[in-house]
Amino acid sequence: MNPSVDISYPLEKFNLDTVNRVVKVSKTPGGKGLNVTRVLKQLNDEVVATGFIGGALGTDIQKKLLEKGIKNNFFEISGETRNCIAILHEGNQTEILEKGPTITKSESDNFLEHFEKLVKSKEIKIIAISGSLPDGLEINYYSKMIEICEKYKKSVVLDCSGKALLEVLKNEYKPKVIKPNTEELSQLIGKDVSKNPDELKKVLKDKLFEKIEWIIVSLGADGAFAKHNDKFYKVNVPNIKVVNPVGSGDSTVAGITSAIYENASDENLLRKANVLGMLNAMEKLTGFVNLENYDKLFNEVEILEI
Numbered sequence: 001m002n003p004s005v006d007i008s009y010p011l012e013k014f015n016l017d018t019v020n021r022v023v024k025v026s027k028t029p030g031g032k033g034l035n036v037t038r039v040l041k042q043l044n045d046e047v048v049a050t051g052f053i054g055g056a057l058g059t060d061i062q063k064k065l066l067e068k069g070i071k072n073n074f075f076e077i078s079g080e081t082r083n084c085i086a087i088l089h090e091g092n093q094t095e096i097l098e099k100g101p102t103i104t105k106s107e108s109d110n111f112l113e114h115f116e117k118l119v120k121s122k123e124i125k126i127i128a129i130s131g132s133l134p135d136g137l138e139i140n141y142y143s144k145m146i147e148i149c150e151k152y153k154k155s156v157v158l159d160c161s162g163k164a165l166l167e168v169l170k171n172e173y174k175p176k177v178i179k180p181n182t183e184e185l186s187q188l189i190g191k192d193v194s195k196n197p198d199e200l201k202k203v204l205k206d207k208l209f210e211k212i213e214w215i216i217v218s219l220g221a222d223g224a225f226a227k228h229n230d231k232f233y234k235v236n237v238p239n240i241k242v243v244n245p246v247g248s249g250d251s252t253v254a255g256i257t258s259a260i261y262e263n264a265s266d267e268n269l270l271r272k273a274n275v276l277g278m279l280n281a282m283e284k285l286t287g288f289v290n291l292e293n294y295d296k297l298f299n300e301v302e303i304l305e306i
């Protein structure tokens with residue numbers, strides 16, 4: 001709902017309080033939702049990106065997505081799409097993230113109509129919703145979107161955190177899947193949650209998660225812990241050479257969405273989700289996966305029902 005043009009400035013040394021000149025600049029469409037979209041496209045899944053877009057940077061995002069053959073159907077707003085800057089220096093990543101535009105009341109209402117038109121289309125089978133809400137939207141906005149999806153019996157994979165997620169969990173309309181990491185889970189239940197499977201099993205039995213079919217807790221290098229209805233799984237992943245793990249969660253969301261679309265078994269869904277997370281972590285670029293290693297990693301993932 002709050003995409004960005006992500007700018008990367010690689011610098012040998014970042015000098016404060018003076019001029020830094022950058023030679024190799026990259027500017028790519030970013031934000032969690034667009035990372036998910038990009039990975040789905042690389043899997044050859046038919047995908048269309050939507051959300052709020054505005055100003056010259058909004059136009060730039062649409063153009064760049066089309067250049068990559070990614071369909072989009074955004075809703076135009078009066079505000080301007082944001083830039084997010086990552087300065088890569090001396091092995092560090094310093095980020096400067098703009099907050100993004102404020103959505104007006106009429107834009108907020110009209111987007112829901114735009115979204116409903118998309119959701120009711122026969123071509124749309126499943127909806128992945130990722131990231132935080134821009135200013136101006138009510139905290140229950142995702143609940144409203146999920147209500148629309150439920151009206152047309154379309155499943156939702158939701159990856160958000162904090163108050164927006166809590167609001168969804170308290171609401172009557174539920175997503176099919178949520179994918180918190182342990183930090184987001186801790187925030188949700190108000191106490192620190194470790195990666196211990198017994199503890200996670202207990203936490204996921206909490207009333208708060210009732211009626212959510214799949215809860216997939218991603219655990220970084222420790223794989224994942226998942227609950228599907230009454231079944232619990234621990235996913236163990238092999239050691240990999242990590243280059244940049246940013247966006248691995250988004251890549252995992254793409255895998256979950258793609259697997260549900262394919263009616264995959266529990267085991268294959270968990271394998272696909274984790275392999276895509278790993279493949280993203282093995283690349284420099286965010287939301288990019290090299291599928292050459294897919295089959296090998298797919299067979300190396302271990303799924304234990306516990």
Ligand code: ATP
Pocket residue numbers: 180181217218219220221222223224237238239240242245246247248249250251252273274275276277278281
């Ligand atoms: P982000 O917010 O950066 O998108 P996240 O916290 O939502 O990430 P992670 O748990 O870090 O998500 O990663 C998602 C998945 O990617 C993990 O479940 C795992 O399968 C894979 N993964 C991530 N980091 C590693 C790693 N260092 N080694 C092996 N697999 C990894």
